[in-house]
Amino acid sequence: MQGGTVQEKLSHYKEFATFLKQDVFIDVITPQLAKTYIAETNQQHGAKGANRRLQTLKACWNWHKGNIPNNPWSLVQPYPEEDYIKYVPNxxxxxxxxxxxxxxxxxxxxxxxxxxxxxxxxxxxxxxxxxxxxxxxxxxxxxxxxxxxxxxxxxxxxxxxxxxxxxxxxxxxxxxxxxxxxxxxxxxxxxxxxxxxxxxxxxxxxxxxxxxxxxxxxxxxxxxxxxxxxxxxxxxxxxxxxxxxxxxxxxxxxxxxxxxxxxxxxxxxxxxxx
Structure with missing residues (x-):
């Protein structure tokens, strides 16, 4: 991955750790908690920001699927995003x-x-x-x-x-x-x-x-x-x-x-x- 991508993912992990406030067992991260976190993220960062964080966390759990039986993030639906029209100069x-x-x-x-x-x-x-x-x-x-x-x-x-x-x-x-x-x-x-x-x-x-x-x-x-x-x-x-x-x-x-x-x-x- 490029350096910018790594830094973005790291910031997403830190945000989620701040949300949790303390170390927790992995089974505490339930689908309901995941939905709550993404809902709060949507309010702070909008649909696109929430979806990017959802994508990061879902991928993190997938990397460890051999040790974690269920991925709670896979049950969270992404928010609909408005189409972004990039400005093209004339x-x-x-x-x-x-x-x-x-x-x-x-x-x-x-x-x-x-x-x-x-x-x-x-x-x-x-x-x-x-x-x-x-x-x-x-x-x-x-x-x-x-x-x-x-x-x-x-x-x-x-x-x-x-x-x-x-x-x-x-x-x-x-x-x-x-x-x-x-x-x-x-x-x-x-x-x-x-x-x-x-x-x-x-x-x-x-x-x-x-x-x-x-x-x-x-x-x-x-x-x-x-x-x-x-x-x-x-x-x-x-x-x-x-x-x-x-x-x-x-x-x-x-x-x-x-x-x-x-x-x-x-x-x-x-x-x-x-």
């Missing part, structure tokens, strides 16, 4: 943000717009995974069961090539990672203040509705779909989505060639900027 607002971004910020944003990559995938990109000859890059993600790393091959369009060639010309000897913070000489991390608050600051300065890095993945997907030149299977492959559904199983067996998406992204996804 072409004009993305262009305004690009126009005021500093050079290093623009490199990061243009790369995300060229690939639809997750910000973590961008910062984990190494020069060994960049192939100028074949016009491809390899992105790695840990968003898989068990935290296993998985790669996907991405086409390198003209705009992405320009960014990578510029970074390659200015890289220090023996540099491992592509995106390096010039102030520290170390790779960027998404929790660093300069990165964490980048888009919030840029959106405020550009006077546009605030959006985050993940919204840019949605932006890329909607722009590609609007082009009417790309099908859903190709977009899912580009974004690296995998789910245990018939559609995704079909996509994995299809392994369609998405190299043509690079030209479409260059021409349609990335807004014009000065």
């Amino acid at each position: 072409n004009e607002d993305v262009g305004k943000v690009l126009n005021i971004a500093e050079s290093w910020e623009k490199e990061i944003l243009l790369f995300l717009l060229s690939t639809g990559a997750r910000i973590g995938e961008l910062f984990n990109l190494k020069w060994i995974d960049v192939n100028f000859e074949r016009s491809t890059i390899i992105l790695w993600t840990r968003k898989r069961k068990g935290g296993n790393r998985q790669s996907r091959l991405m086409p390198m369009g003209g705009k992405m090539r320009n960014i990578l060639e510029s970074l390659s010309e200015n890289k220090v000897d023996n540099a491992e990672f592509v995106f390096i913070n010039s102030r520290t000489g170390q790779p960027y991390h998404k929790l660093q203040p300069c990165v964490r608050y980048m888009l919030k600051r840029l959106c405020q300065t550009a006077q546009v509705k605030e959006f985050g890095f993940h919204a840019l993945r949605h932006f890329v997907a909607t722009q590609l779909m609007s082009s009417q030149q790309v099908n859903i299977a190709e977009i899912q492959q580009l974004l690296g989505h995998q789910r245990t559904t018939t559609t995704d199983l079909y996509l994995r067996s299809l392994s369609s060639n998405i190299s043509h998406l690079a030209d479409i992204i260059d021409s349609m996804v990335i807004p014009n900027n000065k």
